[in-house]
Amino acid sequence: MFKKIKYGKIEVRSQTLVLFSAIYFAFILNLAFWRYILGHVQINNFANFFFIISTAISVVSAFYIFFNLIIVPFAAKPLLSLLLLFSSIVNYMMFSLNVFVDKDMMRNVFETTTAEAWDLVTIPGVIWVLVLGILPAVFLIRIKIKYLSFKKELFSRIKLIAIAIILLLIQVPFFYKSYASFVRNHSEIGHLLNTSNYIDGTIKEIKTRLNSNHKFIRLDENPSLVLNDDGAKTVFILMIGETARDANFSLGGYKRNTNPFLRKEDVIYFKDVKSCGTSTAYSVPCMFSNLTRSGFSQSKARYMENVLDLIKRAGYDVIWQENDEGCKHVCDRVTIENMLERKNSPYCRTGYCLDEVFLEGLDKKLMNIKKDTVIIMHTMGSHGPAYYKRYPDRFKIFKPTCDTSDIQNCSRESVINTYDNTIVYTDYIISSVINTLKKFPNLESGLLYVSDHGESLGEKNLYLHGMPYAIAPEEQKTVPMILWMSDNMKALDYINYSCLKSKAKDNDYSHDVIFHSLLSILEVKTISYNPDLDIFRSCRTRRFPY
Numbered sequence: 001m002f003k004k005i006k007y008g009k010i011e012v013r014s015q016t017l018v019l020f021s022a023i024y025f026a027f028i029l030n031l032a033f034w035r036y037i038l039g040h041v042q043i044n045n046f047a048n049f050f051f052i053i054s055t056a057i058s059v060v061s062a063f064y065i066f067f068n069l070i071i072v073p074f075a076a077k078p079l080l081s082l083l084l085l086f087s088s089i090v091n092y093m094m095f096s097l098n099v100f101v102d103k104d105m106m107r108n109v110f111e112t113t114t115a116e117a118w119d120l121v122t123i124p125g126v127i128w129v130l131v132l133g134i135l136p137a138v139f140l141i142r143i144k145i146k147y148l149s150f151k152k153e154l155f156s157r158i159k160l161i162a163i164a165i166i167l168l169l170i171q172v173p174f175f176y177k178s179y180a181s182f183v184r185n186h187s188e189i190g191h192l193l194n195t196s197n198y199i200d201g202t203i204k205e206i207k208t209r210l211n212s213n214h215k216f217i218r219l220d221e222n223p224s225l226v227l228n229d230d231g232a233k234t235v236f237i238l239m240i241g242e243t244a245r246d247a248n249f250s251l252g253g254y255k256r257n258t259n260p261f262l263r264k265e266d267v268i269y270f271k272d273v274k275s276c277g278t279s280t281a282y283s284v285p286c287m288f289s290n291l292t293r294s295g296f297s298q299s300k301a302r303y304m305e306n307v308l309d310l311i312k313r314a315g316y317d318v319i320w321q322e323n324d325e326g327c328k329h330v331c332d333r334v335t336i337e338n339m340l341e342r343k344n345s346p347y348c349r350t351g352y353c354l355d356e357v358f359l360e361g362l363d364k365k366l367m368n369i370k371k372d373t374v375i376i377m378h379t380m381g382s383h384g385p386a387y388y389k390r391y392p393d394r395f396k397i398f399k400p401t402c403d404t405s406d407i408q409n410c411s412r413e414s415v416i417n418t419y420d421n422t423i424v425y426t427d428y429i430i431s432s433v434i435n436t437l438k439k440f441p442n443l444e445s446g447l448l449y450v451s452d453h454g455e456s457l458g459e460k461n462l463y464l465h466g467m468p469y470a471i472a473p474e475e476q477k478t479v480p481m482i483l484w485m486s487d488n489m490k491a492l493d494y495i496n497y498s499c500l501k502s503k504a505k506d507n508d509y510s511h512d513v514i515f516h517s518l519l520s521i522l523e524v525k526t527i528s529y530n531p532d533l534d535i536f537r538s539c540r541t542r543r544f545p546y
């Protein structure tokens with residue numbers, strides 16, 4: 001099989017390499033896929049046992065056909081090396097963190113910042129990729145692949161591909177029922193098949209980017225402010241949470257006191273708010289868009305105005321303060337302050353800043369308000385897996401903590417402790433912003449906090465987020481939403497606050513309400529406003545638009 005030739009290079013026949021690669025990719029680089037199959041098919045009868053054997057034959061055959069097509073002179077080594085590298089990384093992510101890889105995940109990969117990527121680099125991860133990806137690639141580069149003559153090689157390939165196809169054709173129909181029912185009940189299985197999942201996701205993502213209609217849609221040429229002569233300047237702060245889940249907020253019923261600061265404030269906590277997506281790249285553009293979750297697509301939203309455009313055109317100063325992974329084009333046409341540029345801030349480390357950076361200079365900003373202003377604070381929140389990096393030492397309240405990105409090697413208890421510390425810190429940041437606003441009673445001020453998506457912390461053995469929405473667990477989809485209003489804002493906006501409080505307890509809301517509720521509370525009159533999605537509407541003493 002392997003032959004040593006004169007000058008010490010190992011010689012491998014092309015056909016041996018094709019078969020070996022097919023088996024290696026089908027099994028070793030697909031550990032997550034097989035764990036899933038074995039976890040969902042009970043081997044308690046012959047039918048299921050043979051279904052698993054059939055699946056193995058099908059996967060190997062498919063890879064065998066694929067490698068017969070790409071293992072050709074000149075292309076074999078570079079292509080195979082790249083596949084080994086990427087597939088071993090994906091294999092590690094899927095196996096250790098239980099993530100599924102699809103188009104949305106690939107979009108996240110493309111839009112990830114360097115600092116975030118570094119957070120994912122862990123020692124076991126590096127060893128895994130080194131052993132299963134890089135070393136085989138080095139071996140591959142050093143060997144000599146021996147091909148037959150062009151004609152012979154071609155005929156042998158055609159023959160072998162035909163055999164693989166026949167193998168697929170004779171046994172898949174035999175188990176057709178099992179395949180059909182398995183795929184119907186576990187449609188996410190395709191996202192676990194390593195190599196095809198990320199290639200497919202990447203192609204789909206590129207297609208979306210190329211195909212999207214580049215004609216930019218403006219929503220309303222003439223949005224206007226109603227009652228803008230009330231004397232007080234409006235300052236509204238919209239805080240976008242990162243990876244904060246409702247399940248860990250004591251304001252939402254969590255048994256631990258993770259909201260020690262906000263508990264003392266007169267805030268409204270909205271129960272059971274559903275996020276639009278399970279990732280930042282999906283949820284953030286969605287919550288600012290008027291498309292609603294059912295009509296939303298990232299490519300549509302990319303070439304369309306969002307609520308910030310309307311607010312700005314109506315006359316507000318709109319400032320987007322960025323401390324996360326970018327605004328996903330939502331802030332393309334408003335003022336941007338990138339917190340990472342505050343190099344001298346005591347809250348900034350290499351590549352990221354603690355959310356306290358938002359408190360720096362906020363006093364001064366409020367003191368100098370000359371115009372109605374909306375500030376969006378895009379927080380770092382509870383961004384994982386490096387939860388321990390999200391808060392300063394004094395917020396190490398729940399212990400022991402998991403002080404590594406390698407969360408699957410920590411006890412579940414310590415992962416939850418660390419995550420809960422990020423929530424207490426977020427609680428502190430929100431209440432500090434509220435208390436800063438309170439120092440300026442002459443302003444008509446308010447704050448809305450809402451998280452982009454939730455997080456899995458080991459429930460059903462799942463971690464992080466980004467699961468396809470249809471099968472994502474509640475923990476990834478239910479997010480905290482918190483409102484605070486100054487007395488000035490309650491009065492000038494005709495808001496019955498206790499009415500809102502009771503509505504927040506009884507109604508189920510979603511990210512769909514943000515677009516229209518913002519227009520409403522900021523008193524922007526526009527044709528894009530939909531009263532049915534305005535959380536304030538039924539609690540106003542005067543009907544909006546006035």
Ligand SMILES: [Zn+2]
Pocket residue numbers: 242243279280281452453
């Ligand atoms: Zn996020």
